[in-house]
Amino acid sequence: MTESQYIDKKIISTFRENNLKVTPQRIAIAKYVLNNSEHPTAKRIYQEIRMAHPTVSVATIYATLKVLKEIGFIQELNLPDGQSRFDPNLEPHAHLICEKCGDITDWEDPLLSELVSNISNDAHFIVSASGLNLNGVCRKCQEDENT
Amino acid sequence: MTESQYIDKKIISTFRENNLKVTPQRIAIAKYVLNNSEHPTAKRIYQEIRMAHPTVSVATIYATLKVLKEIGFIQELNLPDGQSRFDPNLEPHAHLICEKCGDITDWEDPLLSELVSNISNDAHFIVSASGLNLNGVCRKCQEDENT
DNA sequence: TTCTTATTTAAGAACAATTATTAACTAATA
DNA sequence: TATTAGTTAATAATTGTTCTTAAATAAGAA
Numbered sequence: 001m002t003e004s005q006y007i008d009k010k011i012i013s014t015f016r017e018n019n020l021k022v023t024p025q026r027i028a029i030a031k032y033v034l035n036n037s038e039h040p041t042a043k044r045i046y047q048e049i050r051m052a053h054p055t056v057s058v059a060t061i062y063a064t065l066k067v068l069k070e071i072g073f074i075q076e077l078n079l080p081d082g083q084s085r086f087d088p089n090l091e092p093h094a095h096l097i098c099e100k101c102g103d104i105t106d107w108e109d110p111l112l113s114e115l116v117s118n119i120s121n122d123a124h125f126i127v128s129a130s131g132l133n134l135n136g137v138c139r140k141c142q143e144d145e146n147t
Numbered sequence: 148m149t150e151s152q153y154i155d156k157k158i159i160s161t162f163r164e165n166n167l168k169v170t171p172q173r174i175a176i177a178k179y180v181l182n183n184s185e186h187p188t189a190k191r192i193y194q195e196i197r198m199a200h201p202t203v204s205v206a207t208i209y210a211t212l213k214v215l216k217e218i219g220f221i222q223e224l225n226l227p228d229g230q231s232r233f234d235p236n237l238e239p240h241a242h243l244i245c246e247k248c249g250d251i252t253d254w255e256d257p258l259l260s261e262l263v264s265n266i267s268n269d270a271h272f273i274v275s276a277s278g279l280n281l282n283g284v285c286r287k288c289q290e291d292e293n294t
Numbered sequence: 295t296t297c298t299t300a301t302t303t304a305a306g307a308a309c310a311a312t313t314a315t316t317a318a319c320t321a322a323t324a
Numbered sequence: 325t326a327t328t329a330g331t332t333a334a335t336a337a338t339t340g341t342t343c344t345t346a347a348a349t350a351a352g353a354a
Contacts, residue, residue, distance in 0.1 A: 057304045078225040124286040139271040
């Protein structure tokens with residue numbers, strides 16, 4: 001079984017386990033977001049899915065993303081550009097959000113997981129998702145300024 | 148000079164330093180957000196300011212908040228409720244965002260400042276604002292569930 | 295396989311947060 | 325006090341997201 005087939009099976013079985021009907025739209029959206037680490041917006045996902053499913057509507061995109069969030073496949077990010085973005089990486093990680101070019105880069109640091117865990121314990125707060133956002137200017141845009 | 152008078156002076160002089168006209172609306176909005184640690188939304192700020200300035204418009208609220216952000220008085224938070232919130236605390240700190248009651252609590256941890264500083268250095272990213280968001284269930288809502 | 299039914303979907307209307315437009319107003323300087 | 329560039333109020337426009345409803349469909353039963 002190929003990697004892709006394995007992901008298909010995983011997606012389908014997880015839908016079934018959660019008493020959700022397995023529709024082509026759901027599979028397509030799930031596959032797309034689970035394989036995409038570029039924090040796509042709903043609009044971007046819509047455009048992408050429409051290539052294979054031309055009649056899909058935005059409402060379906062939003063409804064499916066909500067479901068994917070509920071079954072723990074993805075998390076919704078709240079970043080400064082006024083639209084939600086979606087991320088299959090549920091581990092604590094940082095987002096470096098460049099105010100110049102709009103680029104959003106992931107950054108992993110083992111200290112972060114530890115910190116989230118500490119705060120969760122100290123504050124008696126059950127964490128379902130987390131994210132450290134750093135707003136500022138990325139390396140590339142700093143270099144461009146000196147040109 | 149009282150604390151309140153000192154804040155007034157500070158606000159006015161900072162506006163002047165940034166070549167911004169000092170208007171009653173701006174002073175009122177600045178005073179309100181600088182003294183409020185409850186992460187108010189634009190709508191909330193509008194309602195509050197309207198009590199003393201009944202003709203103020205939402206556009207002025209948004210424009211002034213943008214200006215306050217630019218001169219480094221506040222930061223804009225992106226939280227899951229679809230509207231921006233504003234925070235005068237510019238130090239790295241965490242937000243515990245309860246999915247049940249919607250409450251947003253600040254949490255300070257010295258490790259966080261260190262972590263932000265490390266990432267900034269390692270990634271060569273100039274940080275202008277930061278925030279660690281923890282989504283989940285707060286202590287109070289957990290207790291309510293067991294009742 | 296075909297039937298039945300509860301879900302899901304597509305399409306577009308509705309909604310809410312934010313931004314843009316523009317004419318009237320006003321703070322700051324001369 | 326007069327000038328003017330910047331600011332404001334009112335409202336229209338825009339944009340992301342959710343709601344509504346009739347048609348379509350997945351999943352289990354017959």
